[in-house]
Amino acid sequence: MSDSSADMDGELLPETRRALLHRLAVAQAEGRVPSAVGAVVRDGRTVWTGVRGGAVGPPGAAGETEGGPTADTRYRIGSITKTFVAVLVVRLCDEGLLDLSDPLGEHLEVPAGAGEEVARATVAQLLSHSAGLAAEPRGPWWERTPGELRPGPADLFGERPVRHPAGRRHHYSNLGYALLGSLVERLRGAPWYEVLREEVLGPLGMDRTTPLPREPYARGWAVHPWADAVLPEPLADTGLMAPAGQLWSTAGDLCRFAAFLAAGDERVLGAGSLARMRTPAVAPEAESWDQAYGLGMQLVRSGGRLLAGHTGSMPGFLAAVWTAPGERLASVALVNATSGLPVGGLAADLLGIVAEREPSFPEPWRPRSQAGPDLLALTGPWYWGPSAFALRVREGRALELVPLGGAGRASRFRPEADGTWTGLDGYYAGETLRVMRGADGEVTHLDLGTFVLTRAPYDPEAPVPGGVDPQGWRAE
Known part of the structure; x- marks a missing residue:
């Protein structure tokens, strides 16, 4: 096979594929998770998918399951949902219906009990978790309880909905994304998921990303910390909190989403808008930082490269999507366990294996300036x-x-x-x-x-502020 055809078909070398599967197998075994799915995207195309672990279907009498995972098995993706919601909000900004500096209260009725500070929080601050809002809504633990316990917006707020001055620091807030989902519904006049399906999922061909699971889907498990035993986790429709972590998806669908996050798609968002989402919104607290947050995107340094995407967790599930736009690479990892496996590190390692073993070819140069x-x-x-x-x-x-x-x-x-x-x-x-x-x-x-x-250093013919000494440049 010639170099040019090898570049065009995009297939990974057998040694690279084995290294990827080995990394996934080690993660599944050492992380003690029932199943794990990984995938890598290069140049907008899925070039590898791997599965590891046991069955993920309905539980049997002895706690066993039937049916193994595939790239089309749905897993709960948790807070990756936030990136989808952020895309919807940035679309509203690009259309001129919203500005990142707008206060939330300008577009959404904020319950009186929430306080003026919540209403004054800007769209950008909510997207970047810098509005100072509480991390969680009013109890009980929203991820394991039905949304019916919070039937209205007023039921989201506890006694202290604001914990920090707005704009001063990053403080992750699931509550903030519940509000952003309501903002999308207010401005679009439709439930946030219907808007997502129409504006993002449909154009990107993501027909297996849903708010509730559909077969085939993995069941979520908690793994005992001191024994090789599992416990089924409850599955709750979280209602108003859904924009913070409700979605289910597949490795195949998330690869399509990752390809979009890396390169853009004018039907959804252009590359320029996505680049703004990848820019740190609040100065990291450490001088030498390895993690930051943009507008709905986490940023991490791994293996000498900056990755953008998001991780997610819900009871019974862990997930991660990372992109390295400059290398035209992305990766996905999905697990059906509450804890035990650093899923963000797994996805970063999958991407790094391909980047190091088979670095991307630069795009061929061609004349395209169209300069008169x-x-x-x-x-x-x-x-x-x-x-x-x-x-x-x-x-x-x-x-x-x-x-x-x-x-x-x-x-x-x-x-x-x-x-x-x-x-x-x-x-x-x-x-x-x-x-x-x-x-x-x-x-x-x-x-x-x-x-x-100026065309010359301190050109005396140009209006240089302060003027240019009439004697000009000197040798002494």
Whole structure:
């Protein structure tokens, strides 16, 4: 097989497949879980699925089960549900029906007992778990009790619904995502899952992701910590808390979702919106951080790479989805046990095995800038004072500013309808880049958030703030 055909068919080498299955087998055995399913996605396509463990069907008289797991077996995915809800909320923002800075109370009636602090929490703070809300709703333990115990929004709030000042720190809140689900229902005029099915699951072909289990599905078990014995976990419809962790899905469906999270899909959300969701929303508390949270996405460092996705747990189940967009890789892990196996680490290891043994090929270069003479005239070296930069044109009239010499502020810029560009990352994220022209129409300089970039270091012909010494550059 030639190199080009091997790259095109996307199949993994036998040694890689064995290493993946070995990692899954070790996790299932040492983690003492009834069953485990793993999968890897590369370039938007599922290239490996593995199953390990016993049966997952209806319990028999002796506690045994019938039927083994497959990629189409439903498992409960817990808090991965939150990423689905976050996608719905970001879609509302992209449509202009909502702004991330909007207070919750501007769009949703918050019960009086919840307090003004809850109503003032912004959409972004709720998405990123930085609104300071309590981690859990009013008792009892919502994951193991029927939703009927909380028939209305007022029943979600305990005596202290707010535990921290808003925006100051990350404090994981299942309660916050219950509110976001209600927000989606309020603005769309339909139950959140119906909106999810219409706007996300349908376009992505995820027809096996449901709020309640359908056969074939794994039963959830608790494994005794000091004996090789299991206990069935209850299955509850959590009602108003469902947006925090209700969904069931399969490895096959989650691979489709992971491919979307890694690359975007214009029918649901574009790559730019997903990149914003992957950006840490609150500064990590440690200087050298290995975990953070964006807008509905967990971020972890593993094996020298930054992964984005989410883990999930509900009584009887553990799940994880990770993506490494820069390497066009993603992974999924599903387990039907309450505890015992670090499922996020398992999914990260599956992704890492493929990344290390079979690193992704870069996309072939092709001309795609579609740059006219006006843009080409802007390319090349520019100077902020004596610091040298290069301006490049990218696809779709986008621009990229990079320092020459390694030190300096780099950023990408998207074009706007008014002829300016807006920074997408780094120091210049959100700042405006303007091309400034003289009376003759010729470009004199670039204005980047008040910084003046010139064609020569401190060009005396450009309006450099503070002026340029008339004696110019000196040798002494």
